Amino acid sequence: MKTSSISCAPKPARPGLGIYIHWPFCLSKCPYCDFNSHVAQRVEERDWRRAYLAALDWFAERTRGRTVTSVFFGGGTPSLMPPSLVAALLERIAARWPLDADVEITLEANPTSAEQGKFAAFAAAGVNRLSLGVQALDDAALRLLGRTHTAAEAIAAFELARKTFPRASFDLITARPGQTTAEWERELTRALALEPAHLSVYQLAMEPETPFFRLHERGRLDLPDEETALEMYRLTRRMLASAGLPPYEVSNFARPGQECRHNLLYWRYGIYAGVGPGAHARLPAQGSGAGRLALVATRSPARWLRQTLRAGGAGVAEMEELAPRQMALEYLLMSLRTREGMSRARLRAISGHDVSPHKVAELVHQGLLREAGNDRLGATERGVLVLERVIAELADTLSPAEGMTSQKLPHHPDGGQ
Ligand SMILES: C[S@@+](CC[C@H](N)C(=O)[O-])C[C@H]1O[C@@H](n2cnc3c(N)ncnc32)[C@H](O)[C@@H]1O
Ligand code: SF4
CATH class of the missing domain: 3.20.20.70 (Aldolase class I)
Structure with a gap:
């Protein structure tokens, strides 16, 4: 092409x-x-x-x-x-x-x-x-x-x-x-x-x-x-x-x-296909606008090739629908690695979860987290150096957001990413 x-x-x-x-x-x-x-x-x-x-x-x-x-x-x-x-x-x-x-x-x-x-x-x-x-x-x-x-x-x-x-x-x-x-x-x-x-x-x-x-x-x-x-x-x-x-x-x-x-x-928690041995993918969960299917292909190249040639398909070894908390954790882990940081609205849209405002205030006070408006959270220059700790502390406070149930999750939570 x-x-x-x-x-x-x-x-x-x-x-x-x-x-x-x-x-x-x-x-x-x-x-x-x-x-x-x-x-x-x-x-x-x-x-x-x-x-x-x-x-x-x-x-x-x-x-x-x-x-x-x-x-x-x-x-x-x-x-x-x-x-x-x-x-x-x-x-x-x-x-x-x-x-x-x-x-x-x-x-x-x-x-x-x-x-x-x-x-x-x-x-x-x-x-x-x-x-x-x-x-x-x-x-x-x-x-x-x-x-x-x-x-x-x-x-x-x-x-x-x-x-x-x-x-x-x-x-x-x-x-x-x-x-x-x-x-x-x-x-x-x-x-x-x-x-x-x-x-x-x-x-x-x-x-x-x-x-x-x-x-x-x-x-x-x-x-x-x-x-x-x-x-x-x-x-x-x-x-x-x-x-x-x-x-x-x-x-x-x-x-x-x-x-x-x-x-x-990846870092914005978009949708992606994973083609080839050991490749990972995240697809929308069937039948719902929200949610993710996590897929992993067979890791061994010889086995992946055999499986795909014999049966067609993508040589998928594992496929599971992620629980809301797992999706929240994945989004937190990836987005906080970036300068643009995470969006709390997006966290809620993906998983129906939110982080604790008290923990956010505490980490901001410690100079490890910065807030932009009411929505964006990102690690500061100091926070990046202890990022694992910042993420772990925030992750500990993840809980279902008020007024959010799985029925209320909006469609297309990948936001077109
Ligand atoms: C799949 S490899 C890159 C492609 C190509 N095979 C190469 O080596 O040039 C992706 C990158 O991961 C990095 N990498 C691989 N193993 C690493 C390790 N143990 N620690 C840090 N970086 C690593 C390397 O910088 C490498 O370029
Ligand atoms: S073993 Fe292959 S993939 Fe890994 S770093 Fe060396 S060349 Fe790249």
């Missing part, structure tokens, strides 16, 4: 829909990563195409009347996908749903030279935003992270991405073994010299069952202590904000207007 040939519905054709597509393969497994990603000897493109198309059709049946506002190819390493497969999936999406005029189509990429060679073909297929896994701008650090590219290759890949796609972003990992705050400051300065309009900065997490986790347990990974990691995070927020990329979420920084729309849809 060529970008120019996308037939777009006039805006705003609400309500909206995001589509996540998971490609579970990588060339090698990084020692810190616990994503659903695998090194495969052989990937049968024809089978994967059939399975993905079946899954898209399954979701199309259940999300009629919605307009696709974003598509996100995540992984794994989706830049390993054949561009013809990406094109076929985007064509099927355009055939099944109307597309928003500003539809955002992101693909995650690794910066190796082989993948750079495919950038033009991805753009021709309709991808209009590339998210590049740079991770570090230092060759020794990249080796330690088990990456197969150099810093120079990553910079060249980003330069090419910027020329090829209307929007490009890159990921960095901070608080790495042996890293000092001064080194991180120099690295961030180099990153800013590339003038990105969007940057994701993740603190290195020790994920259970990864080689890094085991090394850490044996005391063989020299990680910065908590205070140093916090200092690096404060520095990141300061430096990026003064360069014109304020945080719009805990780990994401962008020039105004350059925020990732697909991720915003």
